[in-house]
Amino acid sequence: MANHCRPQGQKPPALRRSSMSDRRTSISIDERPSPPRRDGIAAGGRNPQRANGMESVGAAPDPPTEWNHEELHVEGELAGFGDDEGLQGVFSQDFAWLSQEHDGDQDGALASTSTHDDRAETSATEGDGATGYRFSYSAHKAGMNQVDRAKINARIAELSKGSAYYENEERKSEANRQRELRLLDQVREMRPIAQSEPHRAKIARRIAELEATRDLTQTIVHLDMDAFYASVEERDLPELKTKPMAVGSTMMLCTANYEARKYGVRAAMPGYIAQQLCPELVIIPLHFDKYRAISEQVRAILRDYDQDMRTAGLDECYLNLTAYMQSHDLSDPQPIVQEMRDRIVEKTQLTASAGIAPNAMLAKVCSDLNKPNGQYYLAPEHETVVNFTNKLLMRRISGVGRVTEHLLKTLGVETCADFVREAAILSLVLSEKAFGFLLQSALGLGNSFWSNTSPQKSISTERTFRATRDAAAWDSTLSSLVAELHTELESSSRLTRHLTVKVKSASFRVRQAGRTLHKYTTQTTDLLPVARTLLAEAVAAVTAQDGGAEISMLRLLGVRVSDLIDRGVLEKRGIARFLIRPGAETGTARAAAATVESVKSAAGSDRAMAEASSSADAPRDRDPVDEAVCPVCHVVSFPASMTETAMVRHIDECLNLAALRTRGASTVAEPEVAVVASPRKRAAPASGPPSPARPSKKPARLSTRSDKRKGGSSGSRKLDDFFAPADA
Incomplete structure (x- = not known):
């Protein structure tokens, strides 16, 4: 042979x-x-x-x-x-x-x-x-x-x-x-x-x-x-x-x-x-x-x-x-x-x-x-x-x-x-x-x-050091790791929307905590505060596993970013238009007019793509940009299958809640919008900047409660209704 x-x-x-x-x-x-x-x-x-x-x-x-x-x-x-x-x-x-x-x-x-x-x-x-x-x-x-x-x-x-x-x-x-x-x-x-x-x-x-x-x-x-x-x-x-x-x-x-x-x-x-x-x-x-x-x-x-x-x-x-x-x-x-x-x-x-x-x-x-x-x-x-x-x-x-x-x-x-x-x-x-x-x-x-377009899944880095419970040393290491990831994300032109922090205690027990971010980002100013919160959660978990008598000594810290997206893909698909800087969303109809059309366009494009691919025999992996993101709360995604009526209902509720909070608490830098809560329980207006939300283990469910505010039921409104003049 x-x-x-x-x-x-x-x-x-x-x-x-x-x-x-x-x-x-x-x-x-x-x-x-x-x-x-x-x-x-x-x-x-x-x-x-x-x-x-x-x-x-x-x-x-x-x-x-x-x-x-x-x-x-x-x-x-x-x-x-x-x-x-x-x-x-x-x-x-x-x-x-x-x-x-x-x-x-x-x-x-x-x-x-x-x-x-x-x-x-x-x-x-x-x-x-x-x-x-x-x-x-x-x-x-x-x-x-x-x-x-x-x-x-x-x-x-x-x-x-x-x-x-x-x-x-x-x-x-x-x-x-x-x-x-x-x-x-x-x-x-x-x-x-x-x-x-x-x-x-x-x-x-x-x-x-x-x-x-x-x-x-x-x-x-x-x-x-x-x-x-x-x-x-x-x-x-x-x-x-x-x-x-x-x-x-x-x-x-x-x-x-x-x-x-x-x-x-x-x-x-x-x-x-x-x-x-x-x-x-x-x-x-x-x-x-x-x-x-x-x-x-x-x-x-x-x-x-x-x-x-x-x-x-x-x-x-x-x-x-x-x-x-x-x-x-x-x-x-x-x-x-x-x-x-x-x-x-x-x-x-x-x-x-x-x-x-x-x-x-x-x-x-x-x-x-x-x-x-x-x-x-x-x-x-x-x-x-x-x-x-x-x-x-x-x-x-x-x-x-x-x-x-x-x-x-x-x-x-x-x-x-x-x-x-x-x-x-x-x-x-x-x-x-x-x-x-x-x-x-x-x-x-x-x-x-090379024969497929499956995206890179994650980037991470971790560091081993002499066991310590010095919080300042932990923070210094964490900051260094986040900075490394920021550099790697920038050099590879990728953004992330999920962060995970891992710790290993002196007893070699390992715990990790993760969180979905409210937007795609590469910035340390976005990543580091969340990483610190996750570090506290992971330390609490590993301390409990170690017995809980005192805070565990750590010998390893790691940080991973996942749910990555190429910057060019993000801009091409239009999602970059939804990543509004903090404070930009005011709850006014004029701001809505600039963003809702983007939602409508992106969602329509996604539906067309979904229909074009529905005839494929083999299932394909879910693309992180297959869903448009709400331009107000940046939390809820609009899948291609979502109807226009459902999108309007959600955006309308977000805008009204944002407007109420703006009137009730003028110091709010970034409104917190309750969009995934049970229909029987409505979130109270926030009095300060929100903490990062924990990702739900259950699929997000949009409220279908009728809106009795001025303008009638949100279920009867259409996307074009948002294009009324700001002073109307």
């Missing part, structure tokens, strides 16, 4: 770097050290026995339990905006195949056709043993193949015993074991249904429908800088290459070089533990300004191949080479990728690894298969892709972490082929969203994201 999945790329010996990737969503895995491994593969070399990319490439390492990070991370999904493993809800950039509901690491490995020693070792060290479950740092990293994994894990557990981290891991381990027991009970209960012919036929149809969406026409590249932070520091201080060195702090390491890995030191390990394992370890502080500058140099090179390339942190990028290859009449992407990697070395003296595949998910997998300084090509042929995916461990899928991995192993599911085989029962015991995500991934179906 032809060699369709060829690892490629030879490393210049003088430029070989540690291959630890510094992404926050995961730790890159299975990088190849220069000495041959037991499978006979040297770093950057070829293995004839791996011609089709099916052989085992090692077992999955475990996700970081925490990260000392300051860089921005853009949606698929940032370590930490969730509670599961401290990594759930990791938001990388723009990838529908990442989900907040899934564990945020992306580690894993290909499985061989027979039981591999790595898999047996994984079971032995991560299985039912309490220590293995909690402290399962993997040694399957480049430069760590000679490390005694069991000994290192035991040592880490010993050093951690009695700490808040250890106690938190014990709590989570017990909770996960109970969760597994409940899952087994559900499986026993649901097995008869899963084995029924109608249900199996239903799942078979669903798989067939997914298969019909497979797109092999795209050429996607995932490029990952090898051990980015460590490589930068070694480049600038060559003497570090021969010393055990890590980048980070005594609290948490972001990466480690090859010398340090010989002692079991690796990323996502507390620095003080690493120093116990390797007393000679040199810890270099993070230099994010330097990393950002080099990252921009790399991106400038990559834009020559794809102007719309997407970033996933400072060290990762996704490119679609389809258009470039067509414009240059090329059929083989491998020389192109080799060229861009050579240019990166020439410009930065740093190496990069790459994966080439028909979609982003598979490209991500492939980029890890020949690390460091190599590339791996998965040919866009149906049989080749299916065979490759069938051998893939579920842990390898972006968004599957150790908790999900353990749950799946409980059901006898390790590989993608196992998941598809057990899809009937899994569909009954997993949530619909989780099952859909995992099934699509297990089939090797991922997004190319």
Whole structure:
């Protein structure tokens, strides 16, 4: 059979770097050290026995339990905006195949056709043993193949015993074991249904429908800088290459070089533990300004191949080479990728690894298969892709972490082929969203994201620091994080309408609070006050969970903005006309005349678009601008399906309430309008600026109460009625 999945790329010996990737969503895995491994593969070399990319490439390492990070991370999904493993809800950039509901690491490995020693070792060290479950740092990293994994894990557990981290891991381990027991009970209960012919036929149809969406026409590249932070520091201080060195702090390491890995030191390990394992370890502080500058140099090179390339942190990028290859009449992407990697070395003296595949998910997998300084090509042929995916461990899928991995192993599911085989029962015991995500991934179906217009979901940043209950320090950190998000929003020409604040206490408990804003914005003057309110709510929640005797000490703060919209889209669709500055809405008919027509026009346009798209067979994701926003209260949205009468009724009530408040309290800077309240309860006039409203868990319901004020019932009025002269 032809060699369709060829690892490629030879490393210049003088430029070989540690291959630890510094992404926050995961730790890159299975990088190849220069000495041959037991499978006979040297770093950057070829293995004839791996011609089709099916052989085992090692077992999955475990996700970081925490990260000392300051860089921005853009949606698929940032370590930490969730509670599961401290990594759930990791938001990388723009990838529908990442989900907040899934564990945020992306580690894993290909499985061989027979039981591999790595898999047996994984079971032995991560299985039912309490220590293995909690402290399962993997040694399957480049430069760590000679490390005694069991000994290192035991040592880490010993050093951690009695700490808040250890106690938190014990709590989570017990909770996960109970969760597994409940899952087994559900499986026993649901097995008869899963084995029924109608249900199996239903799942078979669903798989067939997914298969019909497979797109092999795209050429996607995932490029990952090898051990980015460590490589930068070694480049600038060559003497570090021969010393055990890590980048980070005594609290948490972001990466480690090859010398340090010989002692079991690796990323996502507390620095003080690493120093116990390797007393000679040199810890270099993070230099994010330097990393950002080099990252921009790399991106400038990559834009020559794809102007719309997407970033996933400072060290990762996704490119679609389809258009470039067509414009240059090329059929083989491998020389192109080799060229861009050579240019990166020439410009930065740093190496990069790459994966080439028909979609982003598979490209991500492939980029890890020949690390460091190599590339791996998965040919866009149906049989080749299916065979490759069938051998893939579920842990390898972006968004599957150790908790999900353990749950799946409980059901006898390790590989993608196992998941598809057990899809009937899994569909009954997993949530619909989780099952859909995992099934699509297990089939090797991922997004190319250039073939659709799905928007970026969120941007976030977080920071770890020494545990403190100093409110001034919290506020300083919070202000810094909000400023970073403001800069990122402005540079990407996006606005946000939802803010989330996350905290982690000294006991490693995580809580978060979120709120929908009254308008789309990028300004710190809008974001910071809400962030402070949310911080207070999150601190109160985590304090209650910690026992409530005194305010909890915090060791991490994070901020995420979501519900993003491109500034150009906002202006094009006309919603910018509804984002009236505070004080601009006076409740007069003259102001209404300028805004209601915008509502009418935008709503009519939305209805036309909805009608034009209603014939589409596949449902589409809801666009945040599919709804016009009330120009008075900025709270209630008008969906395309809303009638003109309902819009008029709502706007009329808002204007009258605003006018009443203006007469009753002339100091009100921004009227608070009760538009979502129960028809039996009307909000009292505000006497001061309103606090941000909590988002309701139930759908907003507009009041249908008849308006008995002058002018008759609002139900009989029309939009044109608002265009009467102001003095009428």
